[in-house]
Amino acid sequence: MTERATLGVAVIGTGKMGADHVRRIHEVVSGARVSAVVDVDAERAKTIAARVDGCTAYTDPASAMAAADVDAVLIASPGPAHEAALLQAFEHDLPVLCEKPLTPDAASALRVVEAEQRLGRRRAQVGFMRRYDTEYMKLKSLLETGQLGRPLMLHNRHRNAASPPFFTSSMLISDSVAHETDVTRWLLGHEITAVTVMRPTPSANAPDDLQDPQFVVFETDGGALADVEIFVNCGFGYQVQAEAVCERGTARIGDGHAMVTNMAGRWGGTIAQDFVERFADAYDREVQAWVDATRRGEVTGPSVWDGYAAAAVCEAGVRSLNEGGRMTVELVERPALYG
Numbered sequence: 550m551t552e553r554a555t556l557g558v559a560v561i562g563t564g565k566m567g568a569d570h571v572r573r574i575h576e577v578v579s580g581a582r583v584s585a586v587v588d589v590d591a592e593r594a595k596t597i598a599a600r601v602d603g604c605t606a607y608t609d610p611a612s613a614m615a616a617a618d619v620d621a622v623l624i625a626s627p628g629p630a631h632e633a634a635l636l637q638a639f640e641h642d643l644p645v646l647c648e649k650p651l652t653p654d655a656a657s658a659l660r661v662v663e664a665e666q667r668l669g670r671r672r673a674q675v676g677f678m679r680r681y682d683t684e685y686m687k688l689k690s691l692l693e694t695g696q697l698g699r700p701l702m703l704h705n706r707h708r709n710a711a712s713p714p715f716f717t718s719s720m721l722i723s724d725s726v727a728h729e730t731d732v733t734r735w736l737l738g739h740e741i742t743a744v745t746v747m748r749p750t751p752s753a754n755a756p757d758d759l760q761d762p763q764f765v766v767f768e769t770d771g772g773a774l775a776d777v778e779i780f781v782n783c784g785f786g787y788q789v790q791a792e793a794v795c796e797r798g799t800a801r802i803g804d805g806h807a808m809v810t811n812m813a814g815r816w817g818g819t820i821a822q823d824f825v826e827r828f829a830d831a832y833d834r835e836v837q838a839w840v841d842a843t844r845r846g847e848v849t850g851p852s853v854w855d856g857y858a859a860a861a862v863c864e865a866g867v868r869s870l871n872e873g874g875r876m877t878v879e880l881v882e883r884p885a886l887y888g
């Protein structure tokens with residue numbers, strides 16, 4: 550298959566993540582350019598477009614997708630806006646990289662799976678960027694060698710310094726733990742069959758009415774258990790850690806000991822303050838891999854099915870959070886398109 554010339558990308562949503570992806574495509578990634586940006590906030594779209602020569606600002610995704618210089622779409626609007634943008638991109642037969650979550654609930658995610666199936670080929674990749682993080686990749690490779698034996702448990706910690714003002718208790722699951730649903734499925738190669746969410750006494754530093762932290766337990770069809778501590782107002786920084794406990798050993802990532810200093814009677818290092826810093830390399834690798842595959846006419850990386858499975862687990866998790874107790878996860882039969 551011949552490679553396409555430089556890929557013209559429309560970035561939809563130019564907030565924290567979208568603006569960072571615009572910078573990335575403009576300055577870091579090869580083989581692509583940002584030809585359009587879209588934001589319901591016209592001023593924001595214009596400000597971001599002005600950073601890239603030849604980039605047009607739009608307020609309506611459909612107009613950008615119809616533009617002659619747009620070959621592909623990167624969706625970085627909030628989760629509830631993803632379904633409409635994905636379906637429009639499919640109508641225009643454009644390849645998509647959609648930030649996580651694919652959509653915020655299982656029914657809307659399933660509509661996206663069904664729409665892609667009607668196209669008869671994969672068109673979209675979901676932005677589960679931890680699959681491109683070097684530490685997660687090393688852990689995955691080690692588990693695949695079988696040296697540690699069968700994975701029995703996976704402990705996950707996911708801490709943000711502070712949550713944005715719009716964050717709700719349900720979003721700790723649907724927006725944040727969405728990542729752990731994906732890494733658990735991907736690292737273990739299991740589907741998650743049940744979810745239990747527990748509520749410790751909220752931190753005094755969490756905004757009023759926010760249930761923060763939460764403690765989540767996943768059961769898998771391979772008989773493993775995974776737990777997730779999600780704490781989005783921990784105050785001290787951004788930390789993502791995972792430890793796989795297997796029959797013959799354990800492996801842990803995310804301790805962040807890149808540099809240790811000794812100074813003034815203490816030893817220590819620094820902690821990243823947000824995801825843009827902690828996962829910078831992973832985002833770069835993710836977007837470059839998407840551009841390369843798209844130019845070859847292929848779709849690789851986490852699929853719309855992975856996005857649907859994560860949405861179904863998170864929906865069960867939100868029910869457990871709100872109603873209490875263990876909730877089972879029901880997935881539709883996996884279509885052949887997703888192997």
Ligand SMILES: NC(=O)c1ccc[n+]([C@@H]2O[C@H](COP(=O)([O-])OP(=O)(O)OC[C@H]3O[C@@H](n4cnc5c(N)ncnc54)[C@H](O)[C@@H]3O)[C@@H](O)[C@H]2O)c1
Pocket residue numbers: 561562563564565566567587588589590593610625626627628630648649650676678724824828
């Ligand atoms: N992979 C990651 O680690 C990671 C990190 C942060 C955010 N995200 C995801 O990226 C997405 C954006 O998050 P963010 O933190 O940048 O949010 P944000 O609030 O900073 O930005 C969202 C932007 O989208 C715009 N917008 C809203 N509705 C829109 C619509 N219908 N069409 C076009 N633009 C619209 C808003 O005006 C805003 O500028 C979310 O899906 C979020 O979950 C992923």
Ligand SMILES: O[C@H]1[C@H](O)[C@@H](O)[C@H](O)[C@@H](O)[C@H]1O
Pocket residue numbers: 709724725728781824
């Ligand atoms: O949207 C963000 C993003 O996905 C981050 O990676 C995660 O740590 C945050 O909790 C979430 O709100």
